Amino acid sequence: MLKISELSEKTGLSAHTLRYYEKHGLINASNRSEAGYRFYTDSDVRRVQFVKTARNTGFSLEDIGQLLSIRVDKLSHSCQEVTDITRKKLVEVNAKLTELQSMQQTLELLLESCCGGPENATHCSIMEALDAGLLLDKKIAARTEQGGAAK
Amino acid sequence: MLKISELSEKTGLSAHTLRYYEKHGLINASNRSEAGYRFYTDSDVRRVQFVKTARNTGFSLEDIGQLLSIRVDKLSHSCQEVTDITRKKLVEVNAKLTELQSMQQTLELLLESCCGGPENATHCSIMEALDAGLLLDKKIAARTEQGGAAK
DNA sequence: TATAAGCTTAGAGTTAACTCTAAGGTCAAC
């Protein structure tokens, strides 16, 4: 039986966060002391660790709520339900990834194009590109079209 | 001279958003009608488009504020200031990218491991992995160690 | 027994970037 601070230390989640998760129905302390202190059983701890692992994997607290309801009654739920949640998350992650990769490429091109020196920015190609609506893309397209095979 | 709805249409930013940007010091309408209606000059429009482009590139409104103050007085600012802002953003983007790639890999592995079928989830390997704290990683590590060269 | 550390709750604050609402003034058209 762990007190909240002990569970906090064990899981790396703050006591605040643990109470927050409880308020949102994700976890619970099986027992309370007479004074109302939370006491967590091993089973409680495992559930918290499940939440933490799912959180690290990118699932939202809402997703985790669904996963937890499957977890407590596996007989009434199917693998498909689990993969639906997982696949939905993967789709989200992939979308963000695509967006970020595009940003990354743009930022790298911008950095390549600018001298980064101490002279004034009247000639700065980053400012120019932002002013021109990033026709960097067009430059790349042109380069690719012309150059043929990359490298 | 464009009214706000016209600028909105031209830029794809809502009038709400344009007023929001103004309130936060990013843009401005050079003129107002007697009744107080905003009127935007070509120069205003270019500034708004700069903001939009920078936003699409991933810069925060705060970053954009800095870029704009460079933009209006390029003589007093250096290319280095511009690359500092850009590089800082790239570092952030790379960090998020790393995190998301790790999530992506985990989610893909989870999906591979689960049958996704309609039977009950008592044997679900996704649930098992989440319960076990994702020792998938360990499986991968083991596989990599053993297998040597990939593919 | 007193001090400090730790626990409780309800509820407010944080962050970023919007997004929307309310209450009212303006303008073009019919």
Add this chain to the structure above:
DNA sequence: GTTGACCTTAGAGTTAACTCTAAGCTTATA
């Protein structure tokens, strides 16, 4: 001269996941 679309402002609401505060018990230690 009255609709209806558009404009104004100030300010509230949204989202997610915390994070913190206040006010007040409880518990262990000295």
